[in-house]
Amino acid sequence: MAKNAKQRTDIQIAICGSAGDGTIAAGDILKQAMAKAGYNVIAFDVYPPEIRGFGKCIARARITSEQVYSLKSESDCLVSLDDSHAIPHVPEVCKYGTVIYEDTPMSEMAEGTHISSHLASAQLPYGVAFREISERVTSSARSRNIVAVGYLAGLYDMPAEIFHQVIGRKFSGKPKELTDSVLSAFDAGFQTGAETFRLHFDRIGASRSKSKQSDLVMMSGNAATVRGCLDAGIDTFFGYPITPATTIMEMLAREMPKRGARLLQTEDEISAIAATLGAGYAGARAATATSGPGLALMSEMMGLGAMAELPAVAFVSQRGGPSTGMPTKTEQSDLNLAVFGVAGDGQRIILAPTNVEGCYKCAGKAFEMAEKYQTPVIVLLDLYLSNRYEAVELPVENPFSENCSKPVKKKPGKTKYSRFKLTSDGISPRAIPGDEDCMHTVTGLEHNEQGRPNDQPEIHQIMSAKRHEKLLTAVKHPGITISKRFGDKGKVDVGILGWGSTFGEILEAMIEARKEGIRCSAMKVVMLSPLPLGPIHAFMDDCGEVLVPELNYEAQFAALVTGATGRPVHRLNRVTGTPMRVREILAEIRRLAGQTEMIAAE
Amino acid sequence: MMNIHQPVYLEDKLEEVESSGKLAYRSQTLPTWCPGCGYFSIVEGVSKAMTDLGLNQKDTVCVSGIGCASRFPFFMNTFGFHSLHGRALPVATGIKVANDDLTVIVVGGDGDAFAIGGAHIPHAARRNIDITYILFDNGVYGLTKGQTSPTSIVGFKTTTTPYLNVDQPLNPLMMLLSYGASWVAQAYAGEPHHLTEMIEAAVAHRGFSYLHVLSPCVTFDKTSMTYKNLGMTVRPLPGDHDTSDFAAAMAAAQNTDLPQLGVYFAKERPTLADGLNEIAARAEATV
Amino acid sequence: MAKTEHYVIIGNGVAGSEAALHLRQRDQDSRITMVTASKLLSINRYVLPKIFSSSADWRDFLLHPPEFYDQQRISVRRNTWVTHVEPEQKRLILRHRESLSYTKLLIASGGGRYIPESLSEFRDLMLKFGSYEEARSVSNALPKGGHIAMLGGDMIGLDLARSLVHDGYKVTVVGDDYLFWPHHVDQEEKQKFVAVLQGMGIDVRSGIGVTSIEEGARNKPARHIALDNKETIDADVVLSFCGLMPSVAFMAGAGVDIERGVLVNPQLQSTDENIWAAGDVCQIWSPEENQYRFFYGWENVKKMGEIAALNMTGGHESISTFQDEKLIATKTGQIDSPFWQYG
C-alpha cells in the first residue's frame, strides 16, 4: 500500500450475486476490513426478501480517504457472483473500471448469458475461476464469495492480515476447521488476485487523515443505534423480528446481557410495545424496534403511551410500503404514520437522523427525551440508513445523561402525589414503582392530575394542552442538533430542505451545484415532531426557491413543512426502492436556478 | 435399506407419476424454499392426498399466514389465501363460514401459529370448524433468518438467544388436545409416505383436524430438529394405541424425546357449521 | 430482407483488426464480434519493444482507443478462449462453456511461440514476448542495462534485439536452425548477415546448440545457459525465438482442413464455406508453387485481413501481391526484412 500512499483514495466496489451466494457476507468482510485499515467507507447492501431462492443481492462499498456523504452512481469495480443479476449492472462500471467474474461456470451457457459478452470496450475483464478455486481448496463451492473477496484484496493490494482478522472475528465461535477453510479460500483468492496482471488504474492510496484521535469504526445505522442505546444505559428491550429493524434486536441481544440489561423477544409487536411501556412505567430505560407495519400495529399502544405519559423509545426503520410492500427496499413513507398514526390527539416526539453517526446521537437522546418529556419517542430510520455502513468516529466521552427524569421534590407523605400535576412547562414530576408514597395509576382513559379517569370537558381540554405543550420544549433539548444549515450563507437561489437518509445525496448534490456556480445551501431537519419552525422559517426566507427531495410518493415531509409554514415548496419524489440519485437532485437544483439551458447544452 | 437392490427405472417411474395425476394439483411455480427444506413435503403430501381423495381443485382453498411454510398456496393449483402473519385461522374461519361446501386447508409454521397467532388457535379448535390445519414445525424462524420460536428447545442458540434459549418449548399436541381439537396427529417430513396418509385422514375428518408435522429447517437449525436427529428418534405410535382415548393421547403426546407418529386422537363432534345450523334452527323455532 | 450477418473473428492481431475494419466498411448492418484471449483491446505488437524505453502504460500501445470500437460497433470479447468450433451448428464453444454463433467466421488467431521439442523441458525458464502482459513481465525481469539471451534468433527476435541493443541492453543470440526464420538463407549469406548483426552490437553465436538452461547461482543473473561447445552464458532473461506455431488447437475435430495451419485457398476460404482464415494461422494454397505455404510480415498479414473481409462480404479476390520475402542487404550495409517494415 505504501507505494500509493500519497494518492487520494476513492474506489467504489460493487459485489453482485444471487441470494445464497454470500454476496452480502463478502461485502461485509470487505467494508469491515477497509474501515479497520483506516479508510472512510460508505456501504449499502440491497437484497431480496427470500432467504434463498433467486433474488438479486448487491453489496456496494465506497472506500475513500476524504469525507464523502453518499455512494457514487458509477462503481470502479463490479464483482459478479451471478451473471444473470450482474449483467444489468455492467453499465454502472466506469471507464477503465474492472469487471470481475466467474470464468468456470457450472453448466453450459446460452449465448449472451455470460457477463463477459456485455463489457464495454473500455471496461476491463478479469475472469477468475472462483468456483474451481473454492472447490480445490475447500472441496466445496460454498466459499466462492470468500475467494472473490480474497481476489479483490489481492488485486488491489489490500492488507491480507486485516482481512484475516475480520474473517476470524466473523467466524469466531464456529468450528476451527470452518474458519481455517474460509481463510484458505481467502488466501487462494488473494494469491490469484496478487498474481493477476494489472490493467486497471485506480489504486488503494492514502487512508483518511490522521487528524482525529479515536479510530474509525465501521458500523451500520442499526449498529450505531444500538451503540446509542447502550451508551444511554438501556435497561430493557422487547421486540419482534421485522426487516429491516431485526438486526437492532439481534445486536442488543448480544450486548445487553453483558451489562445486566434484559431483552425479550415477544410474540408480536403489540406485546412488544406493551412490555416496553410497562418497563418504562417501572422506571427502566426501555425500547422496542420495528418497521412501518409493526408501527401500525403499535399505534394503539402508542396512544396509550401518550395518554398515560409513559416513556418508551421505538426505533422505526422504514421500508417500501404500504402494507407488506417491499420489505428489503428503502423508502421514507412512514412519516405520516409516525407523526399522525394514532387514535385521537396523540402527538409524540419524532427524531430522524441523516447519517450513521446521527443514528447514534438520536438513539441516545431519544431515551433522555422519553424520560424527560414522559412520552413515547419514535426514532425514524429507514432501510438505507439502517443497513448503510459508514466509518464513524464515536465520542470518547459518553454524551448522554444518566437520568433526565423530573424528580419528585415534595417530601413524601406530606401531600398527596399527583402524577399528572399541571406545571409551567407541562412536565409533571414523575415517580416510579418503588418510590415511597408516590403510588398512582396510569390509564388510557382521560384522567385528572391524580390520574383518575375523568371525562369532564375542561379536563380533557386542559390535559390535552398539557400533553402538547410539554413537547414544545423538546426543541431546546440540550446536546442534539435538531436542524442545521450547510453551504452558502445569506441569500441563495436554491435551498434544499431534507430529512433522513436522503440528506447525504442532498449534500453531495449541493456541493456539486456550488462547484457549478449556483448559490445554494441545504438544511437538514432532524426533529420532525414537533418541528423546529424558527430555523425553518429563517432558512426559507433566505431561499429563492425551496426544494424538498424525499423517497415517498405523497411528498409527506413537503406537505408537513408547507402545512406548518404556509409556504410552498418544490417537491422531488422517488419511490424506486433505491436511494435517490445525486444527479437527479442536481438536475432539479439547476432547473430551479434557471439554468435549464445548461442541462440542454450538456 | 433393503429396497436398495430393487431396480429403479426412470421410464417406469415417470409413467407412474404421470398416471397418478398428482401433478395436476401443482402450480407452475417452482417452490422457493431452501433446498432440502422439509416444507417441500407439504406440496408433495397435499397433492398426493388430494389425488387419492379425488378432491376437485376448484372446491379447495389453501390458506396461510406469513412465514416460510405459508408460501405453500403459491405452489398449489387450488384456490389460495396468503394472509397476514398469524391471521390465517381467522381468514379461514371467514371462508368456511361463508361457504360450507369448500374444503379448506390451512398451512402454517410454528411461529405463525403459536407466537403471533397463538391466540387464534384455541378458538378455532374449540369451535370445531371443519378445516384442516397442517402445522409444519421446524422450531425456528426462517423468514427473519433464524430467531427462536415457541417450539425451540431449551438450550437452542439463535440470533436472539445468543446465550442459549431458556424458555420451555410449547407442546403443541398437548395444547391442541386440551384446546379440544377433534382430530390430532403427528407426522414427519422425512417420511413422505406416512405424511401423505395422515393428510388424507386429516382432510377426510369432519371437524377441526390438526396435523403436526416435524419438519427440519436446513438453513437455521443445524443442531436440534435436524433430519439426522429426527430420523433417529421418530417412531410409530404403538399398534394398540386407542384413538378414542383422550388420556392415552395426552400421555403419548408427553413423549417429546421420542416423537411418535400417527393419529393420537380422533372423535367426531358437532362442528361450527352444525352449531350455526342449530342456532338457525332455534331462531326459526322462535318465529 | 437479407438476414443480418454476424461476423465473428477469432484473434485481435493485425489480420483480425484489419478484417474487422473492412467488414464494417463493407457491411454497415452486420454484427461484428472479435474474440480474443487477451484482456486488452488490440495492441500494436510491433511497437512493443518500446516498453523498455518508456514508462507508457498499455493505453499507449493500443491500435485504436476504446471509443473507436464503440463507434464502429465492433464488440471485442476479451479474456475469452475458444475451445472448439462446430461448423455444422455454425457456432463456437468458449472455454467458459458459453456458445457463440456466427454466420461467417474468420480465424485470425495468429501463431504462438514455437519451442523445439529439444528445449521443451526448459519451457518454464524462458519468458515470452508475444503480448503486452508478456512484454511487461520481460521488462520487469530485466534490470537496466541487463543481459538478455535469445535462443533461435528469428526475425521477430532480431527486431527486439535491435531495439534492446539500441536502448543499452546486452543481447546474445544463440541460433542456427531458426536464425533469420522465416527467411531461408544459405551458409554464405548467413555469414554475411551475422556480420551485420555483430556490427549492430548483437552478440551472435551461430551454429551452436543449447545443452541446458538452469536457474542462476546466488548473486548471479537469473539464468545460466550451457552450450554444446562447453561455453556458458549468464543472462537475466532467456527468450526463445524459434518461429511461430499456428494457434489451431481449438480447430481439432471441426472437420476443417488443417496441416500446420488452417488450409485455405487463395481467396483465404477454408474447406468450410463459412470459415475463412487470415494471418500467421493460415496456410495458403499457392498455385505457382503447387503447395500450401505461410506468408509472414506485417504488410502481408494486413493484406490478408483486408482480402478475407472482401471475400466474406461477397468479393472474390485472390492474394496476389506480396512483399518481397527475401532478407535484403541494404546499400548502407544494414539488413532489411518484411518483418521490419511496418506502419
Add this chain to the structure above:
Amino acid sequence: MNPSESRKIYLSENEDFSGSQSYGQRVVTPVRYSTDSRDIGWVEENVPCQSACPALTNIPAYIRMITEQRFGRSYELNRMANVLPGTLGRICSRPCEAKCRHGWPGNGEPVAICHLKRLAADFKSSGHRINESLFTPTGKRVAVIGAGPAGIAVAHDLSTLGHNVTIFEREERSGGMLSYGIPEFRLPRDILDVELQNAIRLGVELRTGTEVGVGEGQVRLSDLHAEFDAVLMASGAMEATPLPLRELGDGEDDPVRALENVEYGLDFLVELHRGEKKKVGKRVFVVGAGFTALDCARVARRLGGEEVTIHLRTTEEYIPVEKDEIFEAKREGVVIRGLRTPAALLTDDAGNFTGVRFVQNRLGGWRQNGRRAAIAIEGSEFEEECDTLLVAIGQRTINDYLDMKLDLDRWGSVAISDKGMTSVKGVFAAGDFVHGPTTVIEAIGHGRRIAVDMDTWLMGRERRKLVVKIEPVEEPLRERAFDFIPRQEMPTEETGKRFKGLTNEVEKGMELEEAYEEAKRCYLCYHRYTIDVDNCIYCRACIEVAPRDCIKLVEGVEIKEDGTYGNLLEASKWDQVGAIWIDNNQCIRCGACYMVCPTKCISITKNEMFYHDV
C-alpha cells in the same frame, strides 16, 4: 430386438443370479446380476472407458483398487478382461483414454488409465498369485493357430473353460507382434514372457517352430480339423502391404524387396527381434503413419541413423498414433514431414538406392475409418536423398497357406458368422486374421468373445454371459477436490541415455505416491446414483449441492431403439416435474447429493459389467 423383448430376459427367473449369493434364507450381500438391456445400456453409456475398451476391461474397478492399495486385486480385475495387463499397460493404443469422462470438455485431462494398468502390474507384490476359476475338464480338444494376442486370449479362456488346447506357432517364441513387432525399449521382454507363460500354463500345449501350411514338415489345416473338436485361426496380419508407387509399371518387381537398403518396416522389426543384425544408414526415411512407422524410426535412431524422417501422406493431425508417442519420437530427434507420397525410388547408374521422388499432396475428404484422404497434386514432384528407406504403410493377412477353402469377405479376409465360425464347421477365426491389422487390445477383446462363442458351440449351451453386477455402495468414495489433481506425467528416460542399446525402457514408471494421486482422479463412473422417486419430496437439496449441471428436473426420457435410455427431457414448470433424476452422464460421482438427501432416497450402486460364468 425390440426393447420389451430384451427386457423380458431380465424378468425371467432363470436369469436372475441373485440366488447364488444366498445363504439359506438370508441374503449375504444384496448383490444382483442383471442382463436387462437398460442396465447393460447404462454401463455402456455411462462407463465410457469400459465400453471403449474392446476387451471391456472393468477400468473403474481396477483404478479403485489402486487407491485402496490393493495392487494384486487391481491386476486380477485387469486380467479378467485381458490376460496381459503389464504388457498392455505399456503399449496399448488407449481407446479408453480418448473417451474418459475426465477428458470431456471442461473436465480437464483424461485419467492415465493405461499407465495405471502398468502400475498395478509394477506394484503388485512379488508373491502375487493369479486367480483362475476353472470348469471341470470337458474332454474337448481345440487347436489354436498362432500364439499372438488373439490366440493366447482364446487359448487361456478355453483352457479355464475345461477344454484341452494346443497352440501351433511358426516362430520360436509366442507373442506374435508383441514379441516380434514391438521394440524392447517400449516393452521389456521379461514382463511379456511371464504374462504369456501365465496365460497358457493351465494345460495349454504350445508347439513353437511349427508352421501350418502345405509344405514339407508343415502341419495341414485339414489334419487339424479332423483331429481336433474345433480349430481357431489366429495367425494375424503379418504380411507387409506393398508400396504402391505411381511410377511403377505393371508387372515390375516390387522395388522394396529388390533394392538394398530398402525394406518393409514390419520385416525390419521382425528380423531384428529374431536376433538378426540390422543396420541403417545416416539418413533414414520412414514411410508410413502408424505405430510400426514410429517404432521403425525410433529403432533407426538407436541403430545410428542421424537424420531420421517420417513421411506422411496426410498430416500429423490425422495419424492414428498417441500424441505422447509422437512427442517422444520428436524428442529423440525424429522429424515428421506431412503431405507427401513416394512416387518412385531413385537409384544411381549402378542401381544403388539413392533416394525417393515424392509427390506433394493436399488433403481430401474424410475416409470411413475417421482418417483423411490425401490427393496428389499433379506436377508437384520433388526428390530427396537418403541412405535407408523403411516402408511401414500397413499390414495384411494372408490365407493362401491353408489347404481348406474358407469363404472370404470382400476385403479378402476370412469371413466369419455372428458366432465366430468360418464357412467350415468347427473352424473359427479371431483377431487380425479376421479384421486385418488393428490393435493388440482389439485382438485380445475379439479373442475373448470368440472363446465364448467356441465354448457355446462345443458345449451346446451358453456358459458365459455378459451381465451387470449391481451392488450397493455404502458411501461415496470420492471428494470433489480430487478433480483438481493434475494428470500425473509418466517420467521418461533422458534422451541422452536412450540410445545405449535397444532395450533401455523409455517410460520409467511412476512412484507409488504419483500412482495414488493419479488413481484418485478417476471419477469411478461405474457408480450409479439413483433417486427413489416414490420417496422423493422434490426438495432440490441435491441440486443445490451439485458441483455441476448433473441433477435435473425431468419430465421424460428418450428411449433408444435397443431399449436403452437417451437424453433426459428437462422440465421447467412445477406441474411437469415428474421426477428429479441424476444425469449419470454429467455426474462426476462426488457424492454430495447422497450426503444431503433428507429422505435418504438416493442410493449408490456399483455397476460392473463382465462375462459371468453361468
